[in-house]
Amino acid sequence: MMFKHWPPLNVLRGFEAAARLGSFHQAAQELHLTQSAISQQIRSLEEMLGQPLFYRQGRSVALTDAGRDLLATTQDVLLQLAVGIQRLEQYRKPNQLVLNTTTALARHWLLPRLGAFHRQHPGIDLWLFTSDEVPNMVEQTIDIALRSDLDAQAECRHQPLLADRLLPVASPSVLAQPAQDRTTLHGERELDWHHWTLKGGEDLQLRTQGLNFSDPGLLQDAASAGLGVALVSELLSHPARQQGLLLPLSQHRVPGPSWSMLVHQESESSPQCRAFCHWLAQQFAEASLARDEEATL
Numbered sequence: 001m002m003f004k005h006w007p008p009l010n011v012l013r014g015f016e017a018a019a020r021l022g023s024f025h026q027a028a029q030e031l032h033l034t035q036s037a038i039s040q041q042i043r044s045l046e047e048m049l050g051q052p053l054f055y056r057q058g059r060s061v062a063l064t065d066a067g068r069d070l071l072a073t074t075q076d077v078l079l080q081l082a083v084g085i086q087r088l089e090q091y092r093k094p095n096q097l098v099l100n101t102t103t104a105l106a107r108h109w110l111l112p113r114l115g116a117f118h119r120q121h122p123g124i125d126l127w128l129f130t131s132d133e134v135p136n137m138v139e140q141t142i143d144i145a146l147r148s149d150l151d152a153q154a155e156c157r158h159q160p161l162l163a164d165r166l167l168p169v170a171s172p173s174v175l176a177q178p179a180q181d182r183t184t185l186h187g188e189r190e191l192d193w194h195h196w197t198l199k200g201g202e203d204l205q206l207r208t209q210g211l212n213f214s215d216p217g218l219l220q221d222a223a224s225a226g227l228g229v230a231l232v233s234e235l236l237s238h239p240a241r242q243q244g245l246l247l248p249l250s251q252h253r254v255p256g257p258s259w260s261m262l263v264h265q266e267s268e269s270s271p272q273c274r275a276f277c278h279w280l281a282q283q284f285a286e287a288s289l290a291r292d293e294e295a296t297l
Contacts, residue, residue: 007045012074014041015053019063019071096125097272100145103130104217105259108236110146117279124272143267144276148257156262159277161284164256165234165291166190168204169246171226183228184210187219190256191231199254204229220246233257235287259284 017027018038028035046053053067063071101110106128114126134149135142137156152158174182184206186192193206210228213219220237223230224245232246233256240246261280267273 005048007048011041011045012078014038015045016071016074016078018042018054018061019067020075022061024061025059095123095272096127097267097270097276098127098129098141098143099276100129100131100135100140100142100147102132102147102216104215104220104233104236105146105148106130107217108220108239112239113283117276120279121272121275124275126276137262137264143264143270143273144280145262146259146280147261148259150260150262153262155265157265157268158260158262159281160258160260161281162235162259162288164259165253166196166231166256167234167237167253168196168201168229168231168249169223169237169241170229170249171224171245172247173226174223174228175247175249179205180207182206184208185219185222185228185230186210186212187216187231188214191216191219191233193231196231196254201252201254202250204249234291235259238287238290 014027014031014033014037017030018024021027021030024038024042025035027033028038031038042054049066049070051066052064053070054061055064110128114128118124118126129142134147134151135145137145137153146161148164150158170182184193189195197203206229211222213222216233216236219230220232220240222228223232224240229249234253235256237246241248261277263273263277268277
């Protein structure tokens with residue numbers, strides 16, 4: 001049955017209390033109402049449903065079968081509503097900062113650094129929101145976007161951070177194999193091997209067939225796991241190369257993605273946003289310096 005008018009929430013609360021306690025009087029005390037108010041709520045609910053929910057015997061009441069059925073449903077609904085309302089607290093934390101980025105950047109570059117940021121700024125409640133698509137900063141509640149696919153947006157400041165480069169890498173176990181036996185790992189867009197060739201990369205004698213990945217992070221993970229040779233971001237692969245998990249097949253580099261951030265103008269003046277933007281700029285400056293030092297070795 002579909003109702004044109006659903007029972008008001010206060011009526012359902014009154015029914016739940018009376019059914020749970022087995023007493024209109026006790027329900028009235030719990031909800032700070034009069035007993036007559038509870039009785040009226042129950043009568044209006046029974047009239048709406050077209051059937052009795054309680055057996056009334058003097059001052060005592062007992063649930064009918066329909067009443068027991070409705071009690072289970074009502075308690076589930078009220079519990080779900082209470083949990084949902086409590087969950088909304090996460091959206092109004094005074095020191096919250098919402099950062100959007102890609103899964104690859106978050107996993108391979110940002111997460112290893114977040115511990116240091118949190119130790120410096122323990123009062124900032126950072127919410128890391130990853131997505132494949134570029135967010136709409138006007139329509140979504142996002143303070144900062146950090147990505148390689150960002151253009152200027154209304155009501156935001158756009159700040160370039162680093163022009164990345166790409167290099168071919170593989171695990172030590174793959175490099176120990178004859179070149180003709182190595183599996184080729186293919187990415188999308190600039191991580192496709194056609195980009196390497198078009199930008200002047202040398203011929204690495206790679207096979208055309210292999211494994212294909214749409215996610216740059218998974219592509220790098222696959223290379224680290226010894227599945228084959230991949231074209232990867234110099235920035236994101238730096239930790240893996242430092243640890244010896246990935247080794248370069250060439251000293252040559254080709255242009256890669258340009259990392260930048262968008263900062264919403266309503267968030268920019270907040271202390272937590274200023275602190276994170278300053279820290280982020282420092283991290284990219286250090287990454288650029290480390291890259292230059294590595295190139296001279």
